[in-house]
Amino acid sequence: MALTYEKIQTTTLSSAQASVTFSSIPATYTDLVLITNGKMVSSENALGVRLNGDTGSNYSSVAFYGTGASPGSSLRFNNGVEMYVARMGASTNCTSIIHLLDYSNTTTYKTALSRGSSSSIIMTTANTWRSTAAVNSVLVRGFSLFSDFASGCTFTLYGIKAA
Numbered sequence: 001m002a003l004t005y006e007k008i009q010t011t012t013l014s015s016a017q018a019s020v021t022f023s024s025i026p027a028t029y030t031d032l033v034l035i036t037n038g039k040m041v042s043s044e045n046a047l048g049v050r051l052n053g054d055t056g057s058n059y060s061s062v063a064f065y066g067t068g069a070s071p072g073s074s075l076r077f078n079n080g081v082e083m084y085v086a087r088m089g090a091s092t093n094c095t096s097i098i099h100l101l102d103y104s105n106t107t108t109y110k111t112a113l114s115r116g117s118s119s120s121i122i123m124t125t126a127n128t129w130r131s132t133a134a135v136n137s138v139l140v141r142g143f144s145l146f147s148d149f150a151s152g153c154t155f156t157l158y159g160i161k162a163a
Contacts, residue, residue: 010156016041016148019141022157027104027134029159034098038153040090040142044118047096048082048143051110051135058130059083065123083127084143089118103135110135
């Protein structure tokens, strides 16, 4: 990573797990970047990200994807529970990158951009969390809990230092 990236925490799963949470995130960076690598236990799934434990209908997402045969898109307004980000397969390890912009600003809604792929789809998303609260915790799980993360998955949260 560039010198402006500072590792906050890495979690590597020793067994299958439904979710991973990063908490007590310091407000000392400009942005956060979450990099995931691994696969789901039983079925391919999008990743869901919940901020500060908010399970209200305060998330909206737009996704663009391609399967090799055809492109597509989806819109999700007033999502309950979480943001809809990236993709993780069940047969091969996949990497996704989720960039949470201006996460500690208390005057604007939060934006997250993500990209990732599995063996069958490549996807990029733009998300909004309609809250002005500074982000201090991030929970990652299979979107709508379709499948657990497999043993060996890694999740690394980075802070981007101001220039």
